[in-house]
Amino acid sequence: MFIIKLAFKSILNRKFTVVLTVISIALSVALLLGIERLRTETRASFTNTISGTDLVVGARSGSIQLLLYSVFRIGNATNNTSWESYQDISGHPKVAWSIPISLGDSHRGFRVMGTTPDYFKHYRYARAHKLNFTVGEPFANVYDAVLGADVAEKLGYVIGEQIIVAHGAGKVNLFKHDNKPFNVVGILARTGTPLDRTVHVSLSGIEAIHIDWKGGNRPMPGMQIGARQAEQLDLTPKSITAMLVGLNSKLSTFKLQRYINEYQQESLLAILPGVALQELWEMIGVAEKALLAISLLVVVVGFISMMTVIITSLNERRREMAILRSVGARPAHIFVLIMEESFTLTLMGTLLGLVLLYLLLFIAQPIIESRFGIFIDIGWPASYELYMLGAVLLSGLLVSLIPGYRAYRYSLADGMTIRV
Numbered sequence: 001m002f003i004i005k006l007a008f009k010s011i012l013n014r015k016f017t018v019v020l021t022v023i024s025i026a027l028s029v030a031l032l033l034g035i036e037r038l039r040t041e042t043r044a045s046f047t048n049t050i051s052g053t054d055l056v057v058g059a060r061s062g063s064i065q066l067l068l069y070s071v072f073r074i075g076n077a078t079n080n081t082s083w084e085s086y087q088d089i090s091g092h093p094k095v096a097w098s099i100p101i102s103l104g105d106s107h108r109g110f111r112v113m114g115t116t117p118d119y120f121k122h123y124r125y126a127r128a129h130k131l132n133f134t135v136g137e138p139f140a141n142v143y144d145a146v147l148g149a150d151v152a153e154k155l156g157y158v159i160g161e162q163i164i165v166a167h168g169a170g171k172v173n174l175f176k177h178d179n180k181p182f183n184v185v186g187i188l189a190r191t192g193t194p195l196d197r198t199v200h201v202s203l204s205g206i207e208a209i210h211i212d213w214k215g216g217n218r219p220m221p222g223m224q225i226g227a228r229q230a231e232q233l234d235l236t237p238k239s240i241t242a243m244l245v246g247l248n249s250k251l252s253t254f255k256l257q258r259y260i261n262e263y264q265q266e267s268l269l270a271i272l273p274g275v276a277l278q279e280l281w282e283m284i285g286v287a288e289k290a291l292l293a294i295s296l297l298v299v300v301v302g303f304i305s306m307m308t309v310i311i312t313s314l315n316e317r318r319r320e321m322a323i324l325r326s327v328g329a330r331p332a333h334i335f336v337l338i339m340e341e342s343f344t345l346t347l348m349g350t351l352l353g354l355v356l357l358y359l360l361l362f363i364a365q366p367i368i369e370s371r372f373g374i375f376i377d378i379g380w381p382a383s384y385e386l387y388m389l390g391a392v393l394l395s396g397l398l399v400s401l402i403p404g405y406r407a408y409r410y411s412l413a414d415g416m417t418i419r420v
Helices: 002-010 013-046 063-071 085-089 118-122 149-155 205-208 227-231 250-261 273-316 320-324 330-370 383-399 401-409 412-416
Strands: 055-059 096-108 110-115 133-136 144-147 182-188 198-202 242-247 268-271
Touching: 013 096, 013 273, 013 330, 055 063, 055 250, 055 273, 063 096, 063 242, 063 268, 063 273, 085 096, 096 118, 096 205, 110 149, 110 205, 118 205, 144 149, 149 182, 182 198, 198 205, 205 227, 205 330, 242 250, 250 268, 273 330, 273 383, 273 401, 330 383, 330 401, 383 401
Parallel strands: 110 198, 144 182
Antiparallel strands: 055 242, 055 268, 096 110, 096 242, 133 182, 144 198
16 A cells, blocks of 8 residues: 555656656557447448348449448449339349339438338348337328438427428538428437438339429429429339349349349349448458557557656656665565556556547547448447457556566665766
8 A cells, every 4th residue: 555655646746747648648548449449330330231131233333332322321323223124123033022212312411212111111220120110100102201310310300390302412402302392201210320310202202303303404493393293293213223132032142143233124233232241341451450550559659658758767766766775665665666657657548548539439429420321339338448448457567567677676776876
C-alpha cells in the first residue's frame, strides 16, 4: 500500500509529462478500438442484411456492384432489367419465389424502393429472421408506403401521414413528385440493416409517379397526369433494377445461375450473395489489415513514448531513489515503484481512450449511418475488445520492465554521486 501511495505522489509531482503520456496512450487505445469496432460492425452489418436469398439478378455489371446497389442501397445500377425477363425467370420451374425491386428515387435523403407484397413475405435477414411491423401492414394500394424504422424515427412519421417522393437518389433533388403523394400504411420493426433506412412502395406506385415522364425527362408544365388519373392507366413496369430469387432446391443454384448468365434475350448477371460478399471482404481485406497494423503501430509508439519519459525521468530522480534506499527501501521496492507508475499511466490512458472512443462513436454514428448505410452499435465493449484492453495493460507492464530494471540497478552510491 505504501508503494502505491508513493507511486501516486510521484505521478502528481510530474503532472505535465504524465498528462502528455496519458493522452498519447489514450489516443492510441481509442484508435485501436475504433478501427476494430468499425471493422467488425461493418462486417456484421453487411452479413446480416440478407439471408435465405439464393440469387440476386440484375443487369450485367460486376458482382460486387450488383450486391451493393440491390441489397445495401450503395451506388446505382448501370442499367435496368426488362419486365419480360423478370417474368420469364420468375416462372422458371426451379424458382420458388422472386422479388422484383426498383430503385432510383428518394425521400429526404432516404432511398425509395419499389417492390411487391411478396417482399414482406419472403425477405429474410440475420439468419432467416422475418420482417415484422411495429405498426400497420404491407402496402395494398398504388400510393401506399411502408417505412423502415430509421425513416419513421428520424422524420417523425406515423401511420396516415403523406410523404412526397423525389426523383433521384441524392439528398438534393431538383424534382419532386408532389402531385402524387404516398400514404404511410406501415412501419417495419428495426432490423439493423439498410431496410431501416428505406421507404418501401409498390412497383405500380413507382410506375405511376413516372407515367408522364418521357425518355427520363420530367413532363412539361400542363402535361402532368394526376394521381387518380394515373391509377386508371396500365401500371405494369417496363423495367426493374434487380430481382431477388429463392429456389426450390439449393442443388439447382449453379444450374439456374448459369442459365441466367447465358440468357439470350438480355445481358443479365446472377450472383450468390454469400460469394459476392466474400469477394467484397477479400477486396477490402488488405485495407482492413493495413488499418489494424497502423493502429497497432500507434499503440507501440505510445508505449515507447511512455518508456522514454520514464527512463528520461530516472536520470532526474537518482537522488530520489537514493533517499528511498537510505530510509530502508530495497531494490525490489524501487522496481515495483516504477512498475506501479507505468501500470497506473497505462490504466489511466486506457480508461481515457475508452471515453474518447465512445465520444467519437456518438458523434460519428449518425454520419456513417446516413452516408454509408452502416450501423455502428454503441454498446458495452465486446469480449474481443476486453481481450485487447487486457493486452494493452499487459503490454504496459512489459514495457515498464526496462525502466524498472534500470532503477533496480541504481545503487545508493550511484544515486548520491554528483556527476559533472
